[in-house]
Amino acid sequence: MAKLIQGETGEWEMVIGMEVHAQVIAKSKLFSGASAQFGAEPNTQVSLVDAAMPGMLPVLNEYVVEQAIKTGLGLNSKINNTSVFERKNYFYPDLPQGYQISQFEFPIVGEGTIEIDLPDGTTKEIGITRLHLEQDAGKSVHDQHPTKSFVDLNRSGCALMEIVSEPDIRGPEEAAAYLSKLRMILRYLGTCDGNMEEGSMRADVNISVRKPGEKLGIRAEIKNVNSVKAVQQAIDFEVARQIEILEDGGEVVQETRLWDPAKQETRPMRSKEEAHDYRYFPDPDLLPLHVSNDQIESIKTTLPELPDEKKHRFMNEYGLSLYDSSVLIAEQRRADYYETVANDNDSKLAANWVINELLGILNKNETPLADSPVSAAQLAGLIGLISDNTISGKIAKDVFAEMYASGKDAAVIVEEKGLKQVTDTGAIEAVIDEVIAENPDNVTAYKGGKDKLFGFFVGQVMKKMQGKANPAAVNEILKKKLG
Amino acid sequence: MDKLTHLTIEDALAGLKNKDFTATELTQAHIDAMEANRDLNAFIVETPEIALRQAAESDKRYAAGEARPLDGIPFANKDLFCTEGVQTTAASKILEGFVPRYESTVSAKLFADGAVMLGKANLDQFAMGSSNTTSAFGNVISPWKATDGKDLVPGGSSGGSAAAVAARMAMGATATDTGGSIRQPASFCGIVGIKPTYGRCSRWGVVAFASSLDTPGPLARTVKDNALLLASMAGHDPKDSTSANRDVPDFVSAITGDIKGLKIGIPKEFKLDGMPAEIEKLWEQGMAWLKEAGAEMVEISLPHTKYALPTYYIIAPAEASSNLARYDGVRYGHRSTESKTLDDMYKKTRAEGFGDEVKRRIMIGAYVLSAGYYDAYYIKAQKVRRLILQDFEKAYETVDAILTPTAPSGAFAIGENEDDPIKMYLNDVFTVTANLAGIPAMSVPAGLDANGLPLGLQILGRAWDEETVFKVGGVVETAAQFSAIPQAIMKKAA
Incomplete structure (x- = not known):
């Protein structure tokens, strides 16, 4: 469903690639033992390495490497046996070393694919170009003093995975679906919490437009796009901007632009004169990273069932529709909940109850599934009462409301209130x-x-x-x- | 007390064990010597209180019979090694006033073995130089004097360390060698120094110059004293990813004097056109000594030697330009007070904080790494570096060690070579190959030049085979019987 935009000169196709920065779930940072937890007091999680004190040296966090390999496997990607950390050199106060340690020419993860689910019920494959590990920067704080800026280095050195997609995305809906699926996979794997509000997942969007079938247009890179909704809004704005330029006979400038959520527009981030020469070169403080096939295989055995596998299994094993399966696998916890409910019950009835009744009321109350007053076993019990004709489906809804309010088991409520179905x-x-x-x-x-x-x-x-x-x-x- | 400062570490340890004198007496004698020789400017910071406190602890351990391997031995600590609670500057204004809250692995190991720190030795700024004239705290003056009485350079970059050891202010010193910074000053000052295999000593807590080349090592007056110091300084450090997880061999025991049957390579490419006759003569003398001791001289070829210097002067500045980016005035060290904007602050801070030679190398480094030049310079240099390593690997298939001169000349006068950086860089011509290949190399004083100034011979070994280097070095030392004492010391003693 490649969405085309009708312009004054005909139809336009959008070509979109995404670069997602995902903070790796790990106790400590990529190259230091300092805590990588979010939300601590400024500058309380800074090691000598993170502050780039003289003579300090990076030591690679092996757990983060495992997390990256795990993620690569979850993205159906090739894991590279040798990868190299390089230095990306530039000056900024929240970059204490004066360089970011990143992977450039030789990333840890190579090409792969993920399947995205589109609103019309179809799916599409999006190519993954690469995944590499790199250090996060610190944070500059400009609102604490009239003339001075402050720097918080808590995040300095935290491990990020940069996940780059192929330019396979053809519209805002696909971009949203890509981001949602990627987040889902990372959460399943336990390698990134995917919290865009806390900045642990951030997206840069590369956008260009072309007449269908023509060669790729010149792209702009949009930064600071920090929610699924913002991705869609930024694409809508940017595509319209580029089409207008082209239809007026102009040329799109290849540049980095910033998404301004308040003004709902993109604007140039830095001018050409300030363009950086990052002077990448292999970090001489770190040896090339080697991972053996045995190590990769052993990590493979720890992978959970991934969303797409689960989705297909739900359709085959439980006879669910693509839509119901997609809803149920959106979160690992939700899928587990469903499977508990479906275990001894009619699987379609279980799906209806979980999706329509349980998720309905949880969403209405903005309650996460983890805090649901009705456990999976309790819901299974309720559905059991429907199946064995103890209560009718209609009565069951009242019983469910009572269960949600009181946390009691269905059987207890039916007994107490005398709701047992009359079959005499x-x-x-x-x-x-x-x-x-x-x-x-x-x-x-x-x-x-x-x-x-x-x-x-x-x-x-x-x-x-x-x-x-x-x-x-x-x-x-x-x-x-x-x- | 004067005599105590002339002891070797080996003899001092025996004397301390034998209770001939105390660690406090030994340390005080060196503190007195340090004060008497302040005109040489060998130290940026003197730490007599720390030295005496450490010496008192050593004395307690001697009394209790719990002496450690280097207990009570006073040493000079090159001011590139970060020292907890003691200013560490790398001889640069940009770090003036910087007091680390951590101790470098190497100096911590020396302390753990009972060594006593006299102070922080002067050096070329950020270890960049061969003359010690790039220090922001004034140049070190060699204790040796030219026949015309001119002040001479002690060599560099570990010039303060070498001068302190040669002038009997310290029994030994820490040093670092990136392109010859241990061996060239050892040669100029008439003492012994070894650059061990890259990865043998931890770089953690050593202010970085060029990470893939920087190698900590010792300076002392004898081969055996070097072995004693290196045994303490070496060892795996999980905090340095390039530090090797290998056992440290017994270097002292390797000095057997027996080199019968060893094959010593003589690289023909080291016979430079226009090399002073006395250097060539010294080299031949070295060969004769080793032959006499039963070794076999084998002419070898290290065909890429002529590319070593340009290769080094691409790789080292490239790494330095990135390593020195952290000195930005934001978190520690010097910050310009004149600036209004962030960019202005960076520019002024670094313009004021770095010396000319450091700036020159940062600019060279940034240039060779920049887009459009990277492949032609940096990548090519890395390829040549590999070829240089292969030259050595091939040579070591037939020889056990290699003998060369350490430097192309004896010490030169302060101010000489200053107008021409290239001429200054030529000082490293015999030493840089060992850094590019990562192999161990030692300089042993072997004679005096026509001006009565020391000249060293260099012994290079296989990677991780410092033992053979010590063995051969010991034979050169015994044969050379180098006993000359710097004129500055003779004068003061008189």
Whole structure:
């Protein structure tokens, strides 16, 4: 569903590639033992290495390497046996070394692909160009003093994975789907928490436009795009800007632009005169990084089932639709919850209950699944009561509301409130007879061909029986009695 | 007390054990010598209080019979090694007043073995130089004097360390060697110094010049004293990723005097056109000594030697230009007070803080790494470096060690060569190859030139085979019987 934009001179195609910086989940930084936790007091998580004191040397955090390999495997990518850390040289106060240690020519992870799920129910493959490890910078703080700036080095040296996609993305929806899927995979793997608000995942978007089938246009790189929504907004703005330039006979300038969420626009970040020559060269303080195939294989065995595998399994094993499967696998916890519920129950009924009832009320209350008052086992219990005809689906909704409010088990609520379904046909018959006797006009009308009135009779019976009558039994007897 | 300062480390350790004198007496004698020789400007900071405190602790351990391998031995610490609580400057204004909160691995190891720190030795700024004239704290003056009485350079960059040891202010010293900074001053000052294999001594806490070349090592007056110091300084350090996880051999035991059957390579490419006759004569003398001791001289070829100097002067400045980026005035050290904007602050801070030679090398380094020049300079230099290493690997298939002169001349007068950086760089012509190849190399004083100034011979070994270097060095030392004492010391003693 490559979205085309109608311009004055015809249709335009957008060509989009993304560079995502994902902070690696690890106790300590990429090259130092300082804590990598978010949110500490400024400059309390800074080692001598992070502050680039004279004579300090980086030592590679092996756990971060494992995390990067794990991520590479999760992105179906080639893991490179040899990679090289290089120095990217530039001056900035929040870059204490005067260079960022990054991987340039030889990244740890090479080409791969991920599958994205589009709103129209289709999927698409997006190529991954590479993933490399690099240091985060510190933070400059400009709002604490009228004339001075401050620097917080807590993040200086934290490990980032830069994940670069191929220019396979063709519109804002695909970009959003890519970012969502990438985040989902990272969360499944436990290699990045994906919190864009805290900045632990940040996206740069490369955008160009062209007439369909023509060669690639000149691209602009958009930085500071820090939510899925912002990615879409930035693309919409930037694409319109570029088309306008081209249709006016101008040329797009290859440059880095900044997304301004307040003004909803992109603007040039630095001029050409300030363009950096980063003078990359291999960091002589670090040896080339070698990972053996054995090491890669052993990490492979620790991989969890990934979202796409799970999605396909849910469709095959549980007979769910692509949509239901996609909703359920969006979070590892959600998928696990569903599987517990579906374990001894009808899998489609379980999917309906998890998606419509449980997620519905959780979303409404802005409660994460982890804090759900109804556990998976409890929901499974409720659905069990529906399946064995103890309660009707309708009563079950009331029971669920009660469970959500009180945290009690379904069986307890059904027992306490006497909600057990009446399947005794004699009792149902008696009530049906009453209803027929009380509504002679409707009986006549029904018999005269107004079939729709059947629902009226069911409703009346249910009302008299406080909804506890077995609906199937009510239907059957009513049909018989009304002839 | 004068005599105590003339002892070797080996003899001093015996005397201390034997209670002939105390560590405090030994240390005080060296503190007195340090004060008496202040005119040589060998130290940037003197730390007599620390020395006496450490000596008192040594004495306690001697009394308790718990003496450590270097207990009570006073040494000079090159001011490139960060010292906890003591100003560390790399002889640059940009670090003036900087007091580290950490101790370099090498100096911490020396302290753990009981060594006593007399002070922080002067050096060429950021270890960049062969004359010690680039120090922001004034040049070191060699204790040796030319026949015309002119002040001479002690060599560099470890010139303060070498001068302190030669002038009997310290029994030994820490030093670093990036392109010859241990061996050339050892040669100029008539003492012994070894650059061990790259990775043998940790670089952690050593102010970086060129990371892939910087190698800490010792300076002392005898081969055996070097072995004693290196044994303490060496060893794996997990804090330095380029430090080797290997056992440290027993260097002292390697000095057996027996080199019978060893094959010593004589690289023909080291016979430079226009090399002073006395250097060539010294070299031949060295060969004769080794032959006499039973070794076999083998002519070898190190065909890429002629590219070593330009290769070195691309790689070292490239790494330096990046390593020195951290001196930006933001977190520590000098910051210009004149600046209004961030860029201005960077420019002024670095313009005021760095000396000319440092600036020159940063500019060369930035140039060779910049887009469009990187392949032609840096990448090419890395390829040549590999070829130089291969030259040595090939040579070591047939020989056990290599003998060359250490420097193309004896010490020169202060101010000489200053107008021509290239001429100054030529001082490193015999020494840089060992750094590019990462192999161990030692300078042993072997004679005097026509002006009565010391000249050293260099012994190069296989990677990780310092033992053979010590063995051969010991034989050269014994044969040379080098006993000349710097004139400055003779005069003061008189």
